[in-house]
Amino acid sequence: xxxxxxxxxxxxxxxxxxxxxxxxxxxxxxxxxxxxxxxxxxxxxxxxxxxxxxxxxxxxxxxxxxxxxxxxxxxxxxxxxxxxxxxxxxxxxxxxxxxxxxxxxxxxxxxxxxxxxxxxxxxxxxxxxxxxxxxxxxxxxxxxx
Amino acid sequence: xxxxxxxxxxxxxxxxxxxxxxxxxxxxxxxxxxxxxxxxxxxxxxxxxxxxxxxxxxxxxxxxxxxxxxxxxxxxxxxxxxxxxxxxxxxxxxxxxxxxxxxxxxxxxxxxxxxxxxxxxxxxxxxxxxxxxxxxxxxxxxxxx
Numbered sequence: 134x135x136x137x138x139x140x141x142x143x144x145x146x147x148x149x150x151x152x153x154x155x156x157x158x159x160x161x162x163x164x165x166x167x168x169x170x171x172x173x174x175x176x177x178x179x180x181x182x183x184x185x186x187x188x189x190x191x192x193x194x195x196x197x198x199x200x201x202x203x204x205x206x207x208x209x210x211x212x213x214x215x216x217x218x219x220x221x222x223x224x225x226x227x228x229x230x231x232x233x234x235x236x237x238x239x240x241x242x243x244x245x246x247x248x249x250x251x252x253x254x255x256x257x258x259x260x261x262x263x264x265x266x267x268x269x270x271x272x273x274x275x276x277x278x
Numbered sequence: 279x280x281x282x283x284x285x286x287x288x289x290x291x292x293x294x295x296x297x298x299x300x301x302x303x304x305x306x307x308x309x310x311x312x313x314x315x316x317x318x319x320x321x322x323x324x325x326x327x328x329x330x331x332x333x334x335x336x337x338x339x340x341x342x343x344x345x346x347x348x349x350x351x352x353x354x355x356x357x358x359x360x361x362x363x364x365x366x367x368x369x370x371x372x373x374x375x376x377x378x379x380x381x382x383x384x385x386x387x388x389x390x391x392x393x394x395x396x397x398x399x400x401x402x403x404x405x406x407x408x409x410x411x412x413x414x415x416x417x418x419x420x421x422x423x
Contacts, residue, residue: 153296164417272309
């Protein structure tokens, strides 16, 4: 990252998933597409680009590359706990898109796997015990307590 | 986006904020840095790149370019309601980074502006009235009810 000491967790995060292909690949894997050829067909992404992004996500610990067949050897990609933990980020980004680009019905959503209900995402303040709308959010430097 | 009809709101979203510079610029503006020179100094980003990204965020309706001085003419950048509505996405991405890249204390967080408390982000299922951990999330195609 460019030269000063204002590093933060969002920079670390974006170093891993900070391009649209990486997020689209993760969305597809959340959707249940685990194999190179499936993801490639879904996204229409060039094979070398997909291979590069999958390798990057594996080395970042977000995906596991798992052998599912011996002859010929075939692998598929599974979310690690670290990758599954990106669900809130994906939900937030998808809901924002739904609110501001809802020209037609959003074809992909994240749901509760046991009941199929589309998930809610709530921003709240633990001190005020209240939901916090976007206009009441500001950024701050972390101060150690 | 590459050629098939699996468009979704995350693609629309990523078309606007799907690169790390755009998100870092937004984080800085949430933090209260509104002027070109401030953001440029904070991020150490090349001027032509910053100019390009700010123009993109303005034309996407995420930022407003507002004149704050007449002689010489100077502008600053303010979040629109659409931009402020990205707070949940920024919180989610920053919290994920905190959990998985917490080598040291995260220097920037999003807080409740009235009390300064770091915000919580909760994924919940409205049908089950329960918090939903990452392992219980799956992606689904939207089915009209």
